[in-house]
Amino acid sequence: MTSRPPRAIAVLTAAAALCVTTATTAHAAQDAERRPPRIVIDWARAWNGTDPQALGALFTAGGTYTDEAVGITFHGRQExxxxxxxxxxxxxxxxxTVRAAHRDGDRITVEAVYSGHLKGAPKPFAVPMTTLLDLDRNGCRITSDQDHYSLTTVLTQSGLPADWTPPAH
Structure with a gap:
């Protein structure tokens, strides 16, 4: 067995530590790339929660939310x-359920599954949805949300006719 001088052991130990640190940093960067941005996590959590104000709070005061399938736009946090x-x-x-999120500057494209059970419908639905989120300059609040999914598919999966409309409230 050959003995190594103490200096060689110190250099090898430092090199091994650098390699572990680099690998850990690389793994952390890969995980960060796979993880949706914080605003997307908060957006999904708000939709999945029971407090409507939590969704409104994610928007700027003049933010808009457009449901393209229904063809309606809401303005401001309260709406x-x-x-x-x-x-x-x-x-x-x-x-x-967020499947992927891709950020390009102040725009995030979210690929998700939108699901639920329309009250009075015989079956639940689960449809693919793409959402475009535009953020303010700080990336902290949503200025615009555009949801794209097929209302026809929602109604078909739910077992409802294509001309079904929700009851008035």
């Missing part, structure tokens, strides 16, 4: 919170 409250009153177990 957006009202939209979440209306969705909760019409759909049991509203749930958004």
């Amino acid at each position: 957006i919170a009202g939209w979440k409250a209306r969705a909760d009153s019409l759909i049991d177990n509203v749930h958004v």
Whole structure:
């Protein structure tokens, strides 16, 4: 067995530590790339929660929320919170499952599954959805949300006719 001088052991130990640190940093960077941005996590949590104000709070004061499938846009935090409250009153177990999120500057494209059970419908639904989130300069609040999914598919999966409309409140 050959003995190494203490200096060689110190150099090898430092090199091994650098390698572990570099690998750990690389893994952390890969995990960060796979993890959706914080605002997306908060957005999904707000949709999956029961407090409509939590969704509205994610937006700037003049933010907009457009549901392209229904063809309606809400302006400001209160209207957006009202939209979440209306969705909760019409759909049991509203749930958004984020599959991927891609950020390009102040825009995030979210690939998700939108699911729930329309009240009075024979079956639940789960449809693919793409959401475009535009953020303020700081990236802290949403200025615009555009949800894209197929209302026809929601109704078909739910076992409802294509001309079904929600009851008035």
